[in-house]
Amino acid sequence: MSHTCRQCRAALYPYVRRELTPNKRRFVAQHLETCTTCYAEYRRIRAFEGDLGGALAQLGVPSPLQLAHVWAGVQTQIAAPNEGHGLHFRMRYGAALALLVVALVIPWLLHHQQSMTVPLPPTPQTQTQLVTHPAIIIAMATPNAVTIHASAPYTEATPAFARNDAPDLSATQTP
Amino acid sequence: MTQEPKPSETIDVLLARCLARDQHAFQELFDLYAAGLYRLCYNLLLNRDDAEDVAQDSFVYAFKNLHRYDPAKSAFKTWLYTIAISRCRNQYRRNRVPLLDLANLWHQPPVAPQHESPEAIYAHRSAREALAYALTRLNPTLREAVVLRYGHGLTYREIADVMDCPAKTAESRVRLAHETLRGVLHSSGGEGLLEELLSY
Numbered sequence: 362m363s364h365t366c367r368q369c370r371a372a373l374y375p376y377v378r379r380e381l382t383p384n385k386r387r388f389v390a391q392h393l394e395t396c397t398t399c400y401a402e403y404r405r406i407r408a409f410e411g412d413l414g415g416a417l418a419q420l421g422v423p424s425p426l427q428l429a430h431v432w433a434g435v436q437t438q439i440a441a442p443n444e445g446h447g448l449h450f451r452m453r454y455g456a457a458l459a460l461l462v463v464a465l466v467i468p469w470l471l472h473h474q475q476s477m478t479v480p481l482p483p484t485p486q487t488q489t490q491l492v493t494h495p496a497i498i499i500a501m502a503t504p505n506a507v508t509i510h511a512s513a514p515y516t517e518a519t520p521a522f523a524r525n526d527a528p529d530l531s532a533t534q535t536p
Numbered sequence: 537m538t539q540e541p542k543p544s545e546t547i548d549v550l551l552a553r554c555l556a557r558d559q560h561a562f563q564e565l566f567d568l569y570a571a572g573l574y575r576l577c578y579n580l581l582l583n584r585d586d587a588e589d590v591a592q593d594s595f596v597y598a599f600k601n602l603h604r605y606d607p608a609k610s611a612f613k614t615w616l617y618t619i620a621i622s623r624c625r626n627q628y629r630r631n632r633v634p635l636l637d638l639a640n641l642w643h644q645p646p647v648a649p650q651h652e653s654p655e656a657i658y659a660h661r662s663a664r665e666a667l668a669y670a671l672t673r674l675n676p677t678l679r680e681a682v683v684l685r686y687g688h689g690l691t692y693r694e695i696a697d698v699m700d701c702p703a704k705t706a707e708s709r710v711r712l713a714h715e716t717l718r719g720v721l722h723s724s725g726g727e728g729l730l731e732e733l734l735s736y
């Protein structure tokens with residue numbers, strides 16, 4: 362293929378679509394007048410160009426029924442203004458709220474449950490009496506006192522108040 | 537816009553009526569653009585159900601966001617197509633491979649006259665299948681470019697707006713897509729079949 366043919370071929374697509382400058386267009390037109398192989402290629406491209414446009418315009422033409430179906434769907438969603446955004450909003454902030462509640466409530470519940478379900482120590486008997494007596498609870502509120510805590514082993518024979526390893530701030534709020 | 541269904545002044549009036557929540561105006565706007573938008577979605581997704589979903593979703597988004605449309609920036613059709621293209625991209629990211637819906641091609645309303653022979657109808661359908669198959673051989677970017685240019689008559693400037701790229705890039709994509717499509721159809725013997733599609 363000659364250099365001129367290569368130049369012409371490179372310009373054939375824009376030539377068919379009339380996108381060339383007048384000078385370039387004149388060059389291609391003159392070459393097509395004299396070169397049968399480039400002219401044949403030009404005819405093929407031009408035919409394909411037209412066929413492609415026509416064929417693509419026919420591909421996927423919807424039936425009236427399909428459009429009616431789409432319109433029905435559009436109407437349904439438009440009838441509920443901002444439903445999608447509202448739903449997203451509700452879902453997003455609802456989830457955040459749920460997480461917050463879980464983050465706050467679960468530790469409290471655990472702590473509360475631990476305090477409520479302190480197993481009654483079987484021995485020594487004196488310890489059980491101590492925690493249930495109101496006077497002892499007041500005594501627990503003093504700075505040196507220690508409340509009953511789940512981690513405190515009640516099975517020890519030593520009195521619970523001798524320990525000072527787990528102060529409970531909630532108990533110290535008592536005046 | 538090359539194929540604006542109505543003069544732009546009329547579109548402006550229609551849009552103003554939509555913004556005033558005139559329900560009839562929404563239907564008029566839908567009627568003007570629905571066939572083109574559905575066809576765009578189908579040409580890109582090649583699946584009827586996906587095309588219906590994306591077309592519907594695009595209209596819903598457009599109708600709910602009409603206040604965001606700026607006539608100074610683009611024609612309404614370009615804006616609508618930009619919305620649809622974005623949703624098509626999400627869809628083929630989900631699908632990965634276009635689900636070529638041959639059943640739909642088969643059941644598409646026959647463009648050929650009803651009195652045509654079964655052979656002619658078959659040839660017509662084969663041409664449509666060949667073109668749809670050839671489109672699946674293009675990467676999505678080239679498919680968008682060629683469909684917007686040849687299937688919907690957009691200018692390179694408009695294609696550039698819809699595809700969010702420079703006009704020169706749009707032009708080279710169209711050319712590359714055109715050459716690739718021609719190569720695929722030629723190798724599958726379908727190039728001549730396009731004439732079959734147009735022979736009615």
Ligand SMILES: [Zn+2]
Nearest residue numbers: 366369396399
């Ligand atoms: Zn030549």
